[in-house]
Amino acid sequence: MSEHALEVLEVSNGSTHVFAGVYAANDGFFAEIHEQRDGSIRRLGKSDVLPTQESAVAWIQSRPWFKHSAA
Numbered sequence: 001m002s003e004h005a006l007e008v009l010e011v012s013n014g015s016t017h018v019f020a021g022v023y024a025a026n027d028g029f030f031a032e033i034h035e036q037r038d039g040s041i042r043r044l045g046k047s048d049v050l051p052t053q054e055s056a057v058a059w060i061q062s063r064p065w066f067k068h069s070a071a
Contacts (some may be wrong), residue, residue, distance in 0.1 A: 006053060018044070018065045022056040023055055025049055029056040033063055 005021030006029075012018075020033040028049040035044050047059045060066055 006059040007057060009057070009066060011066060020060040020063075020066065022053055022060070024053075027040060029053050033061045033065060035065075 002022075005023055007022040007061045008019060009021075010017065010019040015037060017036040018033065019036070020031055022029055022031050028051050030049055033044045033046075034041050044065065045063060047056060050056045052061060
């Protein structure tokens with residue numbers, strides 16, 4: 001598994017910054033979404049293993065934090 005994101009998506013809304021990354025895993029890809037607010041970061045969601053990088057990006061874009069953004 002790679003520790004570096006293959007793709008990163010970000011949205012900001014005032015003091016809240018939400019970012020997501022797509023990562024390669026041994027058997028596919030996965031995505032994680034994090035929120036940064038007031039200097040702290042917390043994970044909002046993580047996908048299951050997905051078959052393609054494009055499906056991981058689609059998973060991110062279907063989440064509420066990215067659904068209505070131009071990410």
